[in-house]
Amino acid sequence: MAPPRLARSLAAALGAGLVGSALAILPPRAQEQPAGGPRPADAVEAMDVITPVPSSLGADPDRAALGRMLFTDTRLSRRGDRACITCHDIRSNGASAVARNLTTDGTPVPRNTPTAFNAALSFRLGWAGDIPSLHEQAELALTRPEFLGGSWPRILDTVRGDPVLAPLFQAAYGRAADQESVIDAINSFERTLLTPDSRFDRWLRGDVHAITEAERAGYDLFRGIGCAACHQGVNVGGNLFEKVGIFVAIPNKAAEVLRVPSLRNVAVTAPYFDDGGVATLPEAVRLMARAQLGRELTPSQTAAIVAFLGTLTGSYAGRPLTAPNAPGAAPQP
Structure with a gap:
């Protein structure tokens, strides 16, 4: 069963037409305990929406x-x-x-x-x-x-x-x-290809200094306008279906139902969408707000959400993920 706050969020989104006929299938909540002392009250509240990436799934x-x-x-x-x-x-x-x-x-x-x-x-x-x-x-x-x-x-x-x-x-x-x-x-x-230890996950676990005030404001906006109705859970997505173009049709795209993509590491996984047709994250955020939420974001709102999304970049083999061919994208051992 979804946590009460998440259930209310999904119900509200359904009533507003944000989720349409989506089938919500939510993953189990992460079982890891917080590190570094007690969580801030607002981080406890956030845990109803996004949970940290586990460090292991127990692969042999x-x-x-x-x-x-x-x-x-x-x-x-x-x-x-x-x-x-x-x-x-x-x-x-x-x-x-x-x-x-x-x-x-x-x-x-x-x-x-x-x-x-x-x-x-x-x-x-x-x-x-x-x-x-x-x-x-x-x-x-x-x-x-x-x-x-x-x-x-x-x-x-x-x-x-x-x-x-x-x-x-x-x-x-x-x-x-x-x-x-x-x-x-x-x-x-x-099952070992996990990217724990994003700055946002560290914040969820109680490190109040892991994200900036601007990034926290971006997260509040991400929740406030309805992005978190579909992008939630441990993968910040990846756990339900959604119709493409609820409020506005996306140019050159059919109004099909697709799996909501995960936003983990989204800042380094351009280009975006199923056709790879959008080159930058700000453009992707603006288009999704327009098509899926019926909202026209201001430049400052777009920048705030992009700042939050940047905190979702985790690490693999001890190194933060990078865009292909970016400095520091050295082969893993």
Whole structure:
């Protein structure tokens, strides 16, 4: 059941037409205890809307290590020229800098590539929310022509014939690599792709100095105008469906129902929207306010919300996420 304050927010949003016919499926609240002393009263209130990213989902370390190797292994693809990391660059933002990546045949994929970071925290995957779980997502990524385009016979021959991978699979699973264990290894690694320790999460846990007054004002505005009716929970989104263009149609976009995207790390995951058609975060914020909330934001309001969204950037392997090709986007160890 949703927390009382969140339930009231959603009910109010439904009554105002902000959520339309969305199906709200909310994740469990984070179970972590606060660190650094008692939370401010306003942070306790905020916890009804956004919860911190956990530091772990309990993935088996040996299986996750295997999954990391597979995530970067181009031999699993049809032409041996791409891997999961080709489009989901975990050295920077978990996605890529282009509006749409290319298929194995060199044509653009239908939608912008979402970040792999925190995907394990979303209730469904893909822009349309048509992928039920990480298991199905890995299967599609490995075999569909628009992604890696691999085949299971070749994938298994590659893994079983590798002098490093084969014994590691035997040790981790007690059997030779098979389709289920390959998928499970990749999923185990994906469950480690979490970005805790954003400044906003530190504030939620009680660090009153983690965000500025301006960023706090942006968060108040984010809640006050209705953004938090859809962008809430541990992933600040990713847990319900929403119609695109409730108040105003978005140019060149159909009025379809999509999964509400997560706003975690949104400041470093441009370009935006399912077609990658919006280049900057201020432009995305203005367009969403107009289309989904029926509001025209002033420049100062837009800047305030963008400032808040910047506090949602977390860290992976001890390093804050960065935009692709940005300074500091060095390969992870």
